[in-house]
Amino acid sequence: MALPKGFLFDFDGVIVDSKESHNSAWASAFKELFNTEIAPFPKELSGKSPLIIARYFCSVISKENRTNDLYNLKDEHLDKYFTVPKLLPGIREITQFLSEKKIPYGIASNATKQFLKNSIRHLDLNFTTVFGLQDYVKPKPAPEAYISLAKALNFKEEDFKDLWVFEDSLTGTNAARLAGMQPIGITTCYSKEELKAVGSVLTFQTVLEAYQYLTTK
Template sequence: MVLPKGFLFDFDGVVVDSFESHYSAWTSAFKELFNKDIALFPKFHAGKSPMIIAEYFCSVISEEKRTEELFSLKDKHLDIYFTIPKLLPGVREFTTLLTKENIRYGIASNATKQFLKNSVHHLNLDFTTVFGVQDYLKPKPAPEAYILLAETLGFEENDFKDIWVFEDSLTGTKAAKSAGMIPIGITTQYSEEELKEAGSILVFPTLLEAYQYLTTK
C-alpha cells in the first residue's frame, strides 16, 4: 500500500488518554477559585478549546466573567501537579514507521502547549513538531491548527488531500475536513457512526489498528 504524504495527529484521545490529567486540574483549579465542586465534564466539549471548557464550567455557577481566571489557573495546576497521561496503543509503532519511511508528521492539539511538552518529554515520544492552543488565532473546529502544522512540516496546499489526520473528537474531525485533509477517526470518545457523520473517512479503535491496516495491505 502506498502511504499518504503526511500524518497529523491530535493528542488527547489519539496519542494519550489524558482525561484524568485534565479533569483533576480543572477540579483543583475550580475548587481554589470558587471553593466549590466542579460539574461533571460533558462529552460534547471533548476536543474543544480549554477557554470554551472554562467558560462552560463557570457558566454552571453563573460566573462567566471569571472564565479567563479559571483557564489560567487550570493551566498552572496542569503544570504544577502534572500527571503523566497514559500512552495509547500504536503510537511508537507509528512514529517508528513514519521515521523509517521519511514521512513527515506532527501534533496539533487544542491542549495547552506546556501540557503537550511535558507529556512528550515524560513519555519519551518521537514528536518534534507540536502545536497547542496558544499557537492558533482560531482553535479547532477552525482548520487553522492543521493548516499551520502542515505548512510548518513543509507541505503545500495541493498536498493536503493526501494527508491523514487522526482525530477522536467531532471538533477536530471537522477541523481536518475543513482544511481539505483526510480525517481518520479514533473511537476513544465517539462512535464510528458519529465520527463518520462528522467527516471521518476511516475509523479505528486506536492508532495500533490504523498502523496494522497500513502495514498489512
C-alpha cells in the first residue's frame, strides 16, 4: 500500500484526551464570571470554536452579551490552571514512523495556541508545525485550518487528495472533506457510522490502530 503524502492531526480527542482540562476551565471561568454553575457540555459542540462554545454557555442564562468575556476568561483559566491532558494511544509511534519515513505531518486544531504549546511541551511531543484558533480567519468546520497547515508543510492543492486528516469530530471531518483531503475518523466522541456519514473514508478507535494498519499492509 502506498502511504499518504502527509498526515494532518486534530488535537483534542485525537492526540490527547483533554476533556478534563477544557471542562474545568469552562466551569471555573463561568463560576467566576456569573457566580453560578455551568450547564453540561453538549456533545454536538465537540470540535467547535471556543467562541461558539462560549456563546452557547452564555445563552443558557441569557447572557449572550458576555460571550467574549467568558471566552477570554476561559482561555486565561486554561493557561493559569493548566491541567496536562492525557496522551492517547499511538501518537509517539506514528510520529516516529512518519519522521523515519520523512513524511510531513502537523496539527491544526480549534484549540488556542497557548493550550497547544503547553500540552506539547509537557507531553514532550514531536510536533513542530502547529496551527491553533488564532491562526484562522474562519475556524473549523471551514477548511481554512487544514488548507493552511497543508501549505505550511509545502503541499500544493493537487496533493490534498493524498493527505490523511485524523479527526474525531463532525466539525473537523467536514473541514477536512471541504479541503479536498481524506478524513480519517477516530471514534473518541462519535461512532464510525456518524463519522462516515459526514465523510470519513476510514475509521479507527485510536491513532494506534491507524498506525498498525499503515505498518502491516
